[in-house]
Amino acid sequence: MIIYGNSLSPFVRKTMVFATEKGFEFELVAPQAGGEAFKQASPFGKMPGFKDGDFLISDSTAIITYLDAIKSEPNLIPTEPKARARTIWYEEYGDTIVAACSGTMFFNRIVSPRFFGRPGDLAAADEAQKTAFPKVADYLESVIPASGYLVEDRFTLADIAVASPFATASHAGCPLNPSTHPKAYGYIESILARPAFAKLIVQETQALAATAQREPA
Structure with a gap:
C-alpha cells in the first residue's frame, strides 16, 4: 500500500493514523515522487492519494472507507x-x-x-x-x-x-x-x-x- 502525501496535511495525517491503528503496512510517498500513479489516484492533485495493487483512489474519507471494508478489526467506525x-x-x-x-x-x-x-x-x-x-x-x-x-x-x-x-x-x-x-x-x-x-x-x-x-x- 502507498499513501501519497505529506503528514503535515491533516487529511494525510488522519489517513496514516487510521491505517496504522488498523495494523496496515504502507509507504508514504510525496506526490511529486508518485509520478503517473499519483496522477491516476488523484486526478485533481489533492492529498492524500492511495494505491493498493491496481486500486487507485484519493480523498481521506474514501481511503479510510476502503481500509475499513477490507479489515474490519479493530473496529474504528462503529456499526450501531x-x-x-x-x-x-x-x-x-x-x-x-x-x-x-x-x-x-x-x-x-x-x-x-x-x-x-x-x-x-x-x-x-x-x-x-x-x-x-x-x-x-x-x-x-x-x-x-x-x-x-x-x-x-x-x-x-x-x-x-x-x-x-x-x-x-x-x-x-x-x-x-x-x-x-x-x-x-x-x-x-x-x-x-x-x-x-x-x-x-x-x-x-x-x-x-x-x-x-x-x-x-
Missing part, C-alpha cells in the same frame, strides 16, 4: 446506527470546520512563507485564530464525554479525525489553551499521545524546524 452517524459527524467537523480554521493559519503562517517563498496573509491567520478558533474549541469543550472519547466511550475514527486538524493548528502557533478549554486541551493531548499520532507529530515538528530559515525577510 447512532454511534456510526455521530462518528461521521465528528469526521465532518474535523475535516471541514476545524480544518478550515487551522488550514487558514497553517497556510498563511507556515506554507506560504516557508514552502512558496512569499509572505502569507497574516491578518487572515490572526482573524481565524481570534474569531473562528474559539468557536470550534468551545464546541469541542462542550461535547467531550467523561470517558475521554467522543463515541461509544472508546477510541474511534471520530477521535482521529478531530485531533488531526487540532495538531495542525498547534503547528501554526495556535494550540488549545488549557485555562480556557481544559477538557478539550486534555482530550487532544491524550489522543495525540497515542503512538500512531505521536511519532508523526515529532517528525513534523522536526521538519518544520528545518524549514524555519526559508521565511522571507
